Amino acid sequence: MATPDKNNKVFEDKLVNLQNNMMNFALTLTSNREDAKDLLQETTLRVLDNREKYYENVNFKGWVFTIMHNIFVNNYRRVVRSQTMFDQTENLYHLNMPQDSGFDSPEGAYTVSEISREINGFSKEYKVPFSMHVTGFKYEEIAQRLSLPIGTVKSRIFFARKRLQELLADYKYRDRV
Secondary structure, three states: OOOHHHHHHHHHHHHHHOHHHHHHHHHHHHOOHHHHHHHHHHHHHHHHHOHHHOOOOOOHHHHHHHHHHHHHHHHHHHHHHHHOOOOOOOOOOOOOOOOOOOOOOHHHOOOHHHHHHHHHOOOHHHHHHHHHHHOOOOHHHHHHHHOOOHHHHHHHHHHHHHHHHHHHOOHHHHHHO
16 A cells, blocks of 8 residues: 555656646637636636545546636636626616726716617527627526527627627717717
């Protein structure tokens, strides 16, 4: 029977040997080198913290990659939740935004009704997938619910987003002439 110290050494060696593969997988998930490095580091720490949950007859690489994928998904969901905006005014007149909303001034902000009016002006084929995407549905979920190919869903959302940007582009200059 192997000693606990020897088992720890073998476990750590497996993890070190897997670092390049983990980095490649992190890059495919994040598409950003810095985010991939952060994900790699967080995964490595989580694997080390949970080494007692690993069983010798389980595929080590699969176990580690599952941990990395779960961390990525959880982080993504956390970001989406933190960026979701709610209007809690009585008449749904103002849009409550976090401090770092990206708008430099009040002139750059739009009310929910203005944005909704523009979105509602889209044809159904663009409005439905775009609205679902904005409310948090993933491309795959939208494609499945609408019985459309995922490429079609992505392109419709892209074109709807682009059209919305065009429609609202000169909003802050309307009343200044």
